[in-house]
Amino acid sequence: MAQEPSIPSPGAELWTGARDSLPMLVGAAPFGLIFGTLAAPSGLSAAGALAMSLFVFAGSSQFIALTLVASGSGLAVILLTTLVVNLRHALYGATLLPHVASLRQLWRVPLAFWLTDETFAVVQLRYAAPDPSPHKHWYYLGSCLAMYGNWFAWSLAGVLLGRSLPHVEKLGLEFAMAATFTGIVVPMLRTRPMLGAALAAAVVALAGRGLPYKSGLLLAAAAGVTAGVLLEPRKVGP
Amino acid sequence: MKGHEVALIAGMAAMTFPVRYGFFALGERITFPPLVHRALGYVPVAVLTAIVVPMVLLPDGAHWQISLRNPWLLGALVTAGIAWKWRHLLGSIAGGMAVFFLYRWLAG
Numbered sequence: 001m002a003q004e005p006s007i008p009s010p011g012a013e014l015w016t017g018a019r020d021s022l023p024m025l026v027g028a029a030p031f032g033l034i035f036g037t038l039a040a041p042s043g044l045s046a047a048g049a050l051a052m053s054l055f056v057f058a059g060s061s062q063f064i065a066l067t068l069v070a071s072g073s074g075l076a077v078i079l080l081t082t083l084v085v086n087l088r089h090a091l092y093g094a095t096l097l098p099h100v101a102s103l104r105q106l107w108r109v110p111l112a113f114w115l116t117d118e119t120f121a122v123v124q125l126r127y128a129a130p131d132p133s134p135h136k137h138w139y140y141l142g143s144c145l146a147m148y149g150n151w152f153a154w155s156l157a158g159v160l161l162g163r164s165l166p167h168v169e170k171l172g173l174e175f176a177m178a179a180t181f182t183g184i185v186v187p188m189l190r191t192r193p194m195l196g197a198a199l200a201a202a203v204v205a206l207a208g209r210g211l212p213y214k215s216g217l218l219l220a221a222a223a224g225v226t227a228g229v230l231l232e233p234r235k236v237g238p
Numbered sequence: 239m240k241g242h243e244v245a246l247i248a249g250m251a252a253m254t255f256p257v258r259y260g261f262f263a264l265g266e267r268i269t270f271p272p273l274v275h276r277a278l279g280y281v282p283v284a285v286l287t288a289i290v291v292p293m294v295l296l297p298d299g300a301h302w303q304i305s306l307r308n309p310w311l312l313g314a315l316v317t318a319g320i321a322w323k324w325r326h327l328l329g330s331i332a333g334g335m336a337v338f339f340l341y342r343w344l345a346g
Contacts, residue, residue, distance in 0.1 A: 005283040009262050020327070045241075048240075048247065051247050052250065055248075058254050059252050061250060064248070065250060069246070078249070078250070079249045079253050080253075080255040082254060083257070086257045088285065090261065091281055092281070093262055094270070094278055096261075096262075101265045109262075110253070113259070120282070125282075155335075172338065174268060174308060178293050178313075178314055179314065179317045179330070179335055183288075183318075183320075183327045185287055186321040186330075187325045188282070193280070194280070198287040202288065204288070205287070205288035205291055209299075216288075217289065224283065224287065225278075225280040225284050229280065232276070
């Protein structure tokens with residue numbers, strides 16, 4: 001415990017955050033590409049597609065918006081759907097809040113703007129690590145910048161190259177994301193409450209997978225969290 | 239970009255950023271009660287599991303594939319095994335992806 005503390009520099013944290021996001025950059029690539037490719041056929045201009053990747057930066061919502069635009073849905077429907085699809089991010093925000101609460105707004109605004117499933121996955125792991133680095137928000141920023149640049153670049157590639165890219169979606173690159181999430185979750189499953197949380201979330205996610213707008217995911221999160229809390233030993237505090 | 243696209247994108251941004259920023263905006267002005275604090279500790283496991291399990295068990299989104307001939311399941315099991323035994327994230331991802339792509343390549 002009294003060892004010489006070697007605290008990584010901000011630059012080192014930034015780089016590590018980007019590097020640890022690498023598998024998810026690969027996993028997100030086909031989605032960005034397909035989004036860019038589908039924009040024009042769905043009735044969204046190239047500029048509109050790129051602006052969406054730059055200013056909204058939310059993969060699931062962007063795909064659903066394309067579908068709704070193509071089907072001629074009204075603006076109100078699209079916006080309401082976007083809101084519901086994004087609700088899980090509030091849960092991420094609440095979970096990470098204790099770690100970012102003391103940062104200046106200048107940090108909190110961009111870190112919130114860039115908060116995605118993928119960045120949440122690696123960043124919560126970094127914050128859970130026992131080392132006392134005061135620069136973990138730089139790690140968070142590194143993951144954000146990598147994911148943001150990657151998403152824009154692949155959206156752009158999709159817009160520019162469109163259908164001339166042969167079947168990138170069939171390569172199975174999305175598996176990289178599944179592997180990353182699996183690799184992060186599994187070592188956490190060493191206590192009964194954690195295992196119960198995972199099982200409950202899995203069962204509800206499977207049962208609710210047909211529900212619209214990712215609401216099954218929200219229900220699964222609620223079920224998992226509830227199961228975890230209920231399975232905690234009574235007398236032991238947090 | 240036409241006017242209705244500007245409205246669409248501005249509107250979607252307005253439905254996305256505040257949801258992500260809401261808790262961050264409060265900063266140190268809010269502290270969660272102990273029960274909520276404990277509950278939030280289960281969010282990562284619950285959400286990440288809820289995202290992954292359907293992807294792996296129903297890779298096409300419609301049909302159950304509970305079989306080792308499902309490369310998604312096989313790859314995820316390899317990742318899980320490595321992660322459990324060695325707690326090495328990048329190693330577990332690399333191992334799972336190697337098996338996933340090797341299997342798909344062999345199976346044509």
